[in-house]
Amino acid sequence: MAPTIVLAGIGLLAGGVYRYIVDDPGEATLANYLRSGLHGMGVALAAWAVHLHFTSRSSAWVTKWPLVGELLVKSAVMAIVVAAAAIGLQAALYGHRIDAAWLAAGLPRIVGVAFLMSMLISSAYELIRLIGGRVLLSVVLGRYRRPTREERALLFLDLVGSTSLAESMGELRIQELLTRVFFDIDEVILAHGGEVHAYVGDEVIVTWRVTANLSARRCIGCFFAIQDRIVDHADFYVREFGIVPRFRGGMHAGSVAISECGASRRQIAYFGDTVNVAARLQEHCKEIDRPLLVSADLLRLANPTADLVVEPLGPTRLRGRRAPIDVLAVERRPLTDA
Numbered sequence: 001m002a003p004t005i006v007l008a009g010i011g012l013l014a015g016g017v018y019r020y021i022v023d024d025p026g027e028a029t030l031a032n033y034l035r036s037g038l039h040g041m042g043v044a045l046a047a048w049a050v051h052l053h054f055t056s057r058s059s060a061w062v063t064k065w066p067l068v069g070e071l072l073v074k075s076a077v078m079a080i081v082v083a084a085a086a087i088g089l090q091a092a093l094y095g096h097r098i099d100a101a102w103l104a105a106g107l108p109r110i111v112g113v114a115f116l117m118s119m120l121i122s123s124a125y126e127l128i129r130l131i132g133g134r135v136l137l138s139v140v141l142g143r144y145r146r147p148t149r150e151e152r153a154l155l156f157l158d159l160v161g162s163t164s165l166a167e168s169m170g171e172l173r174i175q176e177l178l179t180r181v182f183f184d185i186d187e188v189i190l191a192h193g194g195e196v197h198a199y200v201g202d203e204v205i206v207t208w209r210v211t212a213n214l215s216a217r218r219c220i221g222c223f224f225a226i227q228d229r230i231v232d233h234a235d236f237y238v239r240e241f242g243i244v245p246r247f248r249g250g251m252h253a254g255s256v257a258i259s260e261c262g263a264s265r266r267q268i269a270y271f272g273d274t275v276n277v278a279a280r281l282q283e284h285c286k287e288i289d290r291p292l293l294v295s296a297d298l299l300r301l302a303n304p305t306a307d308l309v310v311e312p313l314g315p316t317r318l319r320g321r322r323a324p325i326d327v328l329a330v331e332r333r334p335l336t337d338a
Helices: 001-024 030-054 057-064 068-092 098-132 133-141 162-168 171-191 216-232 234-241 272-290
Strands: 148-159 194-202 203-209 247-261 269-273 293-294 309-314 326-334
Touching: 001 326, 030 057, 030 068, 057 068, 057 234, 068 098, 098 133, 098 326, 133 162, 133 269, 148 162, 162 171, 171 194, 171 203, 171 216, 171 326, 203 216, 203 269, 216 234, 216 247, 247 272, 272 293, 272 326
Parallel strands: 247 293
Antiparallel strands: 148 203, 148 247, 194 203, 247 269, 293 326, 309 326
16 A cells, blocks of 8 residues: 555656646646646556556466566556556546547657656566565665674575475476465565565575564564465465475574675675574474474564464574574464463
8 A cells, every 4th residue: 555655646746747847837837737746646556556467466477478578568568558547637637638649749659658667667676576675775785795794583484395295296396386385475574574585495584684673573473474375375275286385484583694795696695603593493393393493582582472382492402503502382372272
Protein backbone atom coordinates (compact mmCIF):
# COMPACT_ATOMS: atom_id res chain seq x y z
CA MET A 1 0.00 0.00 0.00
CA ALA A 2 2.78 2.44 0.90
CA PRO A 3 4.54 2.22 -2.51
CA THR A 4 1.21 2.89 -4.24
CA ILE A 5 0.63 6.05 -2.19
CA VAL A 6 4.20 7.24 -2.79
CA LEU A 7 3.94 6.65 -6.55
CA ALA A 8 0.58 8.42 -6.67
CA GLY A 9 2.19 11.43 -5.02
CA ILE A 10 5.15 11.33 -7.42
CA GLY A 11 2.78 11.13 -10.38
CA LEU A 12 0.76 14.07 -9.06
CA LEU A 13 3.93 16.16 -8.67
CA ALA A 14 5.31 15.09 -12.07
CA GLY A 15 2.07 16.10 -13.78
CA GLY A 16 2.27 19.55 -12.25
CA VAL A 17 5.93 19.95 -13.22
CA TYR A 18 5.15 18.84 -16.78
CA ARG A 19 2.39 21.47 -16.98
CA TYR A 20 4.81 24.16 -15.75
CA ILE A 21 7.62 23.26 -18.18
CA VAL A 22 5.80 22.31 -21.37
CA ASP A 23 2.41 24.02 -21.56
CA ASP A 24 1.50 27.60 -22.40
CA PRO A 25 1.98 29.92 -19.38
CA GLY A 26 -1.37 31.47 -20.24
CA GLU A 27 -3.03 28.20 -19.24
CA ALA A 28 -1.39 28.16 -15.79
CA THR A 29 -4.59 28.00 -13.78
CA LEU A 30 -5.24 26.00 -10.61
CA ALA A 31 -7.78 23.85 -12.45
CA ASN A 32 -5.30 22.98 -15.20
CA TYR A 33 -2.56 22.20 -12.70
CA LEU A 34 -4.99 19.92 -10.87
CA ARG A 35 -5.90 18.19 -14.14
CA SER A 36 -2.26 17.71 -15.03
CA GLY A 37 -1.52 16.34 -11.57
CA LEU A 38 -4.39 13.85 -11.82
CA HIS A 39 -3.21 12.96 -15.33
CA GLY A 40 0.29 12.22 -14.03
CA MET A 41 -1.10 10.26 -11.08
CA GLY A 42 -3.26 8.10 -13.33
CA VAL A 43 -0.38 7.31 -15.67
CA ALA A 44 1.92 6.47 -12.73
CA LEU A 45 -0.65 4.15 -11.16
CA ALA A 46 -1.28 2.44 -14.51
CA ALA A 47 2.44 1.78 -14.86
CA TRP A 48 2.60 0.51 -11.26
CA ALA A 49 -0.29 -1.88 -11.94
CA VAL A 50 1.64 -3.37 -14.86
CA HIS A 51 4.72 -3.76 -12.66
CA LEU A 52 2.70 -5.52 -9.96
CA HIS A 53 1.25 -7.87 -12.55
CA PHE A 54 4.67 -8.87 -13.84
CA THR A 55 5.98 -9.48 -10.31
CA SER A 56 3.06 -11.73 -9.37
CA ARG A 57 2.69 -15.49 -9.84
CA SER A 58 0.24 -14.99 -12.70
CA SER A 59 3.10 -13.80 -14.92
CA ALA A 60 5.59 -16.52 -13.93
CA TRP A 61 5.52 -17.75 -17.53
CA VAL A 62 7.45 -14.72 -18.78
CA THR A 63 10.26 -15.23 -16.24
CA LYS A 64 11.15 -18.46 -18.04
CA TRP A 65 12.10 -16.47 -21.15
CA PRO A 66 15.57 -15.01 -21.76
CA LEU A 67 15.94 -11.74 -19.87
CA VAL A 68 15.96 -9.62 -23.03
CA GLY A 69 12.66 -11.18 -24.11
CA GLU A 70 11.17 -10.62 -20.67
CA LEU A 71 12.21 -6.96 -20.73
CA LEU A 72 10.77 -6.43 -24.22
CA VAL A 73 7.43 -7.98 -23.28
CA LYS A 74 7.17 -5.97 -20.07
CA SER A 75 8.14 -2.75 -21.83
CA ALA A 76 5.69 -3.28 -24.69
CA VAL A 77 2.82 -3.98 -22.30
CA MET A 78 3.83 -1.03 -20.15
CA ALA A 79 3.89 1.29 -23.19
CA ILE A 80 0.44 0.16 -24.36
CA VAL A 81 -1.16 0.47 -20.93
CA VAL A 82 0.43 3.86 -20.23
CA ALA A 83 -0.63 5.16 -23.64
CA ALA A 84 -4.19 3.93 -23.11
CA ALA A 85 -4.30 5.55 -19.67
CA ALA A 86 -2.93 8.81 -21.05
CA ILE A 87 -5.51 8.92 -23.84
CA GLY A 88 -8.40 8.01 -21.57
CA LEU A 89 -7.43 10.58 -18.95
CA GLN A 90 -6.91 13.21 -21.64
CA ALA A 91 -10.51 12.78 -22.73
CA ALA A 92 -11.94 12.48 -19.21
CA LEU A 93 -10.10 15.39 -17.62
CA TYR A 94 -10.32 17.93 -20.43
CA GLY A 95 -13.78 16.99 -21.65
CA HIS A 96 -13.07 16.82 -25.36
CA ARG A 97 -12.70 14.01 -27.83
CA ILE A 98 -9.30 12.94 -29.06
CA ASP A 99 -8.78 14.25 -32.57
CA ALA A 100 -6.74 12.64 -35.33
CA ALA A 101 -4.04 15.32 -35.19
CA TRP A 102 -3.34 14.63 -31.52
CA LEU A 103 -3.25 10.88 -32.13
CA ALA A 104 -0.81 11.34 -35.02
CA ALA A 105 1.51 13.71 -33.13
CA GLY A 106 1.09 12.85 -29.45
CA LEU A 107 0.36 9.14 -29.28
CA PRO A 108 3.60 7.89 -30.93
CA ARG A 109 5.60 10.14 -28.63
CA ILE A 110 3.81 8.84 -25.55
CA VAL A 111 4.24 5.21 -26.60
CA GLY A 112 7.91 5.70 -27.48
CA VAL A 113 8.76 7.52 -24.26
CA ALA A 114 6.81 4.98 -22.22
CA PHE A 115 8.63 2.10 -23.91
CA LEU A 116 12.10 3.60 -23.38
CA MET A 117 11.36 4.55 -19.78
CA SER A 118 9.99 1.09 -19.12
CA MET A 119 13.12 -0.53 -20.56
CA LEU A 120 15.34 1.64 -18.35
CA ILE A 121 13.27 1.10 -15.19
CA SER A 122 12.85 -2.64 -15.83
CA SER A 123 16.59 -3.03 -16.43
CA ALA A 124 17.35 -1.20 -13.19
CA TYR A 125 14.80 -3.36 -11.37
CA GLU A 126 16.39 -6.56 -12.71
CA LEU A 127 19.81 -5.29 -11.64
CA ILE A 128 18.47 -4.69 -8.13
CA ARG A 129 16.92 -8.17 -8.09
CA LEU A 130 20.20 -9.70 -9.25
CA ILE A 131 22.38 -7.94 -6.71
CA GLY A 132 19.92 -6.93 -3.99
CA GLY A 133 18.81 -3.39 -3.23
CA ARG A 134 20.76 -3.04 0.02
CA VAL A 135 23.84 -4.67 -1.43
CA LEU A 136 23.75 -2.43 -4.51
CA LEU A 137 23.43 0.66 -2.32
CA SER A 138 26.33 -0.52 -0.15
CA VAL A 139 28.51 -1.06 -3.24
CA VAL A 140 27.62 2.36 -4.67
CA LEU A 141 28.40 4.07 -1.36
CA GLY A 142 31.58 2.02 -0.88
CA ARG A 143 30.46 0.94 2.58
CA TYR A 144 32.39 -2.33 2.46
CA ARG A 145 35.26 -1.35 0.18
CA ARG A 146 37.45 -1.96 3.22
CA PRO A 147 36.66 -4.71 5.78
CA THR A 148 34.04 -3.47 8.23
CA ARG A 149 32.90 -5.02 11.49
CA GLU A 150 29.15 -5.11 12.13
CA GLU A 151 26.82 -6.79 14.57
CA ARG A 152 24.61 -9.17 12.59
CA ALA A 153 22.00 -11.83 13.19
CA LEU A 154 22.19 -14.75 10.75
CA LEU A 155 19.71 -17.44 9.78
CA PHE A 156 20.88 -20.47 7.81
CA LEU A 157 17.98 -22.35 6.18
CA ASP A 158 18.43 -25.82 4.71
CA LEU A 159 15.91 -27.93 2.76
CA VAL A 160 15.17 -31.16 4.64
CA GLY A 161 16.03 -34.34 2.70
CA SER A 162 17.52 -32.52 -0.26
CA THR A 163 19.94 -35.35 -1.11
CA SER A 164 17.22 -38.00 -1.35
CA LEU A 165 14.94 -35.58 -3.16
CA ALA A 166 17.61 -34.88 -5.76
CA GLU A 167 18.07 -38.62 -6.25
CA SER A 168 14.34 -39.32 -6.66
CA MET A 169 13.29 -36.16 -8.53
CA GLY A 170 16.39 -35.43 -10.58
CA GLU A 171 18.51 -32.29 -10.60
CA LEU A 172 16.27 -30.23 -12.87
CA ARG A 173 13.06 -30.92 -10.97
CA ILE A 174 14.54 -30.21 -7.57
CA GLN A 175 15.97 -26.98 -8.96
CA GLU A 176 12.46 -26.05 -10.11
CA LEU A 177 11.24 -26.82 -6.60
CA LEU A 178 13.92 -24.66 -4.99
CA THR A 179 13.28 -21.81 -7.41
CA ARG A 180 9.61 -21.81 -6.49
CA VAL A 181 10.28 -22.10 -2.75
CA PHE A 182 12.80 -19.26 -2.81
CA PHE A 183 10.28 -17.12 -4.70
CA ASP A 184 7.51 -17.87 -2.20
CA ILE A 185 9.53 -17.12 0.94
CA ASP A 186 11.22 -13.96 -0.32
CA GLU A 187 8.28 -11.73 0.58
CA VAL A 188 8.18 -13.21 4.09
CA ILE A 189 11.87 -12.51 4.63
CA LEU A 190 11.51 -8.90 3.51
CA ALA A 191 8.41 -8.43 5.68
CA HIS A 192 10.48 -9.43 8.73
CA GLY A 193 13.24 -6.98 7.87
CA GLY A 194 15.63 -9.68 6.65
CA GLU A 195 18.01 -9.58 3.72
CA VAL A 196 18.88 -12.60 1.61
CA HIS A 197 22.66 -12.73 1.65
CA ALA A 198 23.04 -15.77 -0.59
CA TYR A 199 21.47 -18.89 -2.04
CA VAL A 200 23.92 -21.77 -1.69
CA GLY A 201 22.56 -24.93 -3.28
CA ASP A 202 19.50 -25.82 -1.22
CA GLU A 203 20.38 -23.31 1.51
CA VAL A 204 19.32 -19.72 2.08
CA ILE A 205 21.38 -17.34 4.22
CA VAL A 206 19.34 -14.50 5.73
CA THR A 207 20.84 -11.63 7.69
CA TRP A 208 19.72 -8.71 9.85
CA ARG A 209 21.75 -5.77 11.11
CA VAL A 210 21.61 -5.75 14.91
CA THR A 211 20.19 -2.37 15.88
CA ALA A 212 18.20 -1.02 18.80
CA ASN A 213 14.99 -1.85 16.93
CA LEU A 214 15.91 -5.45 16.06
CA SER A 215 14.67 -8.23 18.31
CA ALA A 216 15.03 -11.98 18.34
CA ARG A 217 11.26 -12.11 17.95
CA ARG A 218 11.51 -10.72 14.44
CA CYS A 219 14.31 -13.11 13.44
CA ILE A 220 12.73 -16.21 14.97
CA GLY A 221 9.33 -15.13 13.73
CA CYS A 222 10.74 -15.08 10.21
CA PHE A 223 11.55 -18.80 10.39
CA PHE A 224 8.03 -19.75 11.46
CA ALA A 225 6.46 -17.34 8.97
CA ILE A 226 8.41 -19.16 6.26
CA GLN A 227 6.94 -22.42 7.50
CA ASP A 228 3.46 -20.89 7.35
CA ARG A 229 3.99 -19.64 3.80
CA ILE A 230 5.00 -23.11 2.65
CA VAL A 231 1.94 -24.63 4.37
CA ASP A 232 -0.30 -22.05 2.71
CA HIS A 233 0.90 -23.33 -0.67
CA ALA A 234 1.01 -27.00 0.31
CA ASP A 235 -1.64 -27.99 -2.27
CA PHE A 236 0.43 -26.48 -5.06
CA TYR A 237 3.63 -28.22 -3.96
CA VAL A 238 1.90 -31.59 -3.65
CA ARG A 239 0.27 -31.17 -7.05
CA GLU A 240 3.42 -30.01 -8.83
CA PHE A 241 6.19 -31.86 -6.96
CA GLY A 242 4.49 -34.52 -4.84
CA ILE A 243 5.89 -33.14 -1.55
CA VAL A 244 5.58 -30.24 0.86
CA PRO A 245 9.10 -28.87 1.43
CA ARG A 246 10.41 -28.40 4.96
CA PHE A 247 13.36 -26.42 6.27
CA ARG A 248 15.72 -26.63 9.21
CA GLY A 249 17.29 -23.48 10.59
CA GLY A 250 20.24 -22.31 12.67
CA MET A 251 20.42 -18.78 14.09
CA HIS A 252 23.18 -16.86 15.80
CA ALA A 253 24.06 -13.22 16.43
CA GLY A 254 27.41 -11.56 16.85
CA SER A 255 30.23 -9.65 15.24
CA VAL A 256 30.84 -10.21 11.50
CA ALA A 257 33.57 -8.88 9.22
CA ILE A 258 32.07 -7.71 5.92
CA SER A 259 33.95 -6.65 2.80
CA GLU A 260 33.83 -6.57 -0.97
CA CYS A 261 35.88 -9.30 -2.59
CA GLY A 262 36.63 -10.65 -6.05
CA ALA A 263 37.76 -9.00 -9.26
CA SER A 264 35.91 -10.25 -12.35
CA ARG A 265 32.78 -10.68 -10.21
CA ARG A 266 32.62 -8.58 -7.08
CA GLN A 267 30.43 -9.52 -4.17
CA ILE A 268 30.00 -8.72 -0.50
CA ALA A 269 31.26 -11.54 1.70
CA TYR A 270 30.79 -12.27 5.40
CA PHE A 271 33.58 -13.67 7.55
CA GLY A 272 33.97 -14.69 11.17
CA ASP A 273 32.93 -17.01 13.95
CA THR A 274 29.32 -15.79 13.88
CA VAL A 275 28.87 -17.10 10.34
CA ASN A 276 30.46 -20.44 11.23
CA VAL A 277 28.33 -20.90 14.35
CA ALA A 278 25.07 -20.19 12.49
CA ALA A 279 26.03 -22.70 9.81
CA ARG A 280 27.02 -25.35 12.39
CA LEU A 281 23.76 -24.83 14.30
CA GLN A 282 21.83 -25.55 11.12
CA GLU A 283 23.90 -28.73 10.60
CA HIS A 284 23.31 -29.74 14.23
CA CYS A 285 19.55 -29.61 13.64
CA LYS A 286 19.84 -32.73 11.51
CA GLU A 287 21.91 -34.58 14.10
CA ILE A 288 19.36 -34.10 16.88
CA ASP A 289 16.25 -33.88 14.67
CA ARG A 290 15.12 -30.37 15.61
CA PRO A 291 13.62 -27.81 13.19
CA LEU A 292 15.27 -24.71 14.69
CA LEU A 293 18.31 -24.18 16.91
CA VAL A 294 19.37 -20.77 18.15
CA SER A 295 22.22 -19.51 20.25
CA ALA A 296 21.89 -17.81 23.62
CA ASP A 297 23.51 -14.75 22.03
CA LEU A 298 20.58 -14.43 19.66
CA LEU A 299 17.98 -14.77 22.40
CA ARG A 300 19.68 -11.99 24.37
CA LEU A 301 18.27 -9.56 21.80
CA ALA A 302 14.80 -10.12 23.30
CA ASN A 303 12.67 -12.77 24.92
CA PRO A 304 10.66 -14.95 22.52
CA THR A 305 6.90 -14.59 22.30
CA ALA A 306 4.55 -16.65 24.47
CA ASP A 307 3.54 -18.92 21.59
CA LEU A 308 7.07 -20.37 21.40
CA VAL A 309 8.63 -23.11 23.49
CA VAL A 310 12.35 -22.63 24.18
CA GLU A 311 14.25 -25.68 25.39
CA PRO A 312 17.81 -25.13 26.64
CA LEU A 313 20.13 -27.86 25.39
CA GLY A 314 23.09 -26.67 27.43
CA PRO A 315 26.66 -26.02 26.29
CA THR A 316 27.15 -27.81 22.96
CA ARG A 317 30.37 -28.45 21.09
CA LEU A 318 29.69 -27.82 17.40
CA ARG A 319 31.70 -29.39 14.59
CA GLY A 320 35.01 -27.66 13.94
CA ARG A 321 34.78 -25.45 17.03
CA ARG A 322 36.69 -25.98 20.27
CA ALA A 323 34.66 -23.83 22.64
CA PRO A 324 31.10 -25.01 23.41
CA ILE A 325 28.18 -22.67 22.88
CA ASP A 326 24.84 -22.47 24.70
CA VAL A 327 22.22 -23.84 22.30
CA LEU A 328 18.45 -23.69 22.56
CA ALA A 329 15.78 -25.49 20.55
CA VAL A 330 12.78 -23.36 19.60
CA GLU A 331 9.41 -24.71 18.54
CA ARG A 332 5.89 -23.39 18.43
CA ARG A 333 3.69 -24.22 21.36
CA PRO A 334 0.91 -26.69 20.47
CA LEU A 335 -2.51 -25.06 20.34
CA THR A 336 -3.74 -27.25 23.20
CA ASP A 337 -1.05 -25.72 25.44
CA ALA A 338 -1.75 -22.11 24.54
